[in-house]
Amino acid sequence: MTSLDKPTEDTQAEDDARAVTEAALFEAFGGVRGMVETVLPGLLFVTIFTINKNLHWSAIAALAVAVVLVVVRLAVKDTVKHAFSGVFGVAFGVVFAMFTGNAKDFYLPGMLYTLGLALAYIITTLCGMPLIGLILGPVFKENLSWRTRNPGRKKAYAKASWAWGLILLAKCAILFPLYWWANTAQLGWVLVALKIPPFLLAVWLTWVFLAKAPAPIDVFAEMEAEEKAEEERKAALAAESGEPSGGRHRK
Template sequence: MTSLDKPAEKRTGRHAADTDDSAAADSRADSRAATEAALFDAFGGVRGMVETTVPGLVFVALYTVKRDIHVAAVAALGLSLVLGIARLVGKDTLKHAFSGVFGVAFGAVFAMMSGDAKNFYLPGMLYTLGLAVAYIVTSLAGWPLLGVILGPVFKENLSWRTRNPGRKAAYTKASWAWGLILLAKSAVLFPLYWWGDATQLGWVKVMLGIPPMLLSVYLTWIFLAKAPPPIDVFAEMEAAEAGGAAKAGGTAGARDTGKPALAEAEGHGGPPQ
């Protein structure tokens, strides 16, 4: 090697390293973008957050003005139905279309049957508390709920439990974040339900509708963006099926190739010489 070759070799090595770094950066950026898109899709996006908050806002606003539980409950339920129908017309998923409708419907029925406007918010509050406990308990058990929910979204199913410990740790941290944030929200709302009035409870619940959700999604995005990429088990299964089909085709071809030779040997009364 001459002295003229060495600088070129160094430049080539440096260019290859820069290319690898650029590819790794692009891969990380793509992974973060995919994580962000999957999270917003799984939790309904900003639109879903707004749709779960606006019916409660309508209820508390009308109840504050009219002091009529039936009028406020029917108006909130009607708005929720309109939002759900708009989701269906836009060919959105049934989960996003009806989850808010069912929650508002339960609250409206509770409030009208009991005659207590605070009961409009009770089903949602109980759901929030139960979800907080589920996040924490499943994290302690080694089955973080967020991983169970998001595994199919990222096409990894439950592979993160045994094959991707980095993602399991990220799902555990994110589940703890969701659990603690929802517990804090419940710690604010339930005292108001017991000792406050319906108007106070309604306005505080509206204010605590979107911010905790955004914080939880943001923390989840941070944890998952720093975690290893998911293992695409669907792609693995497709590759395994394709490999099995190719192997079966090769075996059949080999058998077909051997048949003429065998027929020729039988025609000559012995093996070919």
């Protein structure tokens, strides 16, 4: 290896790590399609309500488009977790608004969920189990190995969870006063405007922190290696004792 080869290999390894991180984040948070599925029902609700001030038509349209998004996912045999979460979120909003008769209450369940999620990110980080690590650990095939075996990665997950928690708290600090002071259309348009930018900022910060962190420990590969080593050990013992490697003759 020449003096020029090593930097090239290091750069390639860094690029590969970043590509893996990007792919994992894309899978975990749904990518562009997931963002569209998150925004579209609420956008349709506030658009129709702004035009005709009819709660029932606005709610039915929002729920219908959410169901259509799930059907499309099922039709193309794609993962439906993001679309299903959208349906449940819209359904809760519709039921709540219909029950109270206040169109603004369509947004309240989602706002409360955002507040709860923000607190979850912060509390789990303070307890040493940052939520973003629990979410992304299985995606990176590291499960919880980052907690005890990869301190640099745990630190990155903690930073990312703080970022998510504080960004979502800032979003709540804008939305909850508007829930009390603004009308339904004003609240709806602000909420739609705040759907994507805070999310993209949090994802970008997560990518920055993880791109600089140590590589994940693939615990699945370790388990496979251990199983293979155990099989080889048994085969070696069987060979020494003159028995078939399977240990038993099949009937």
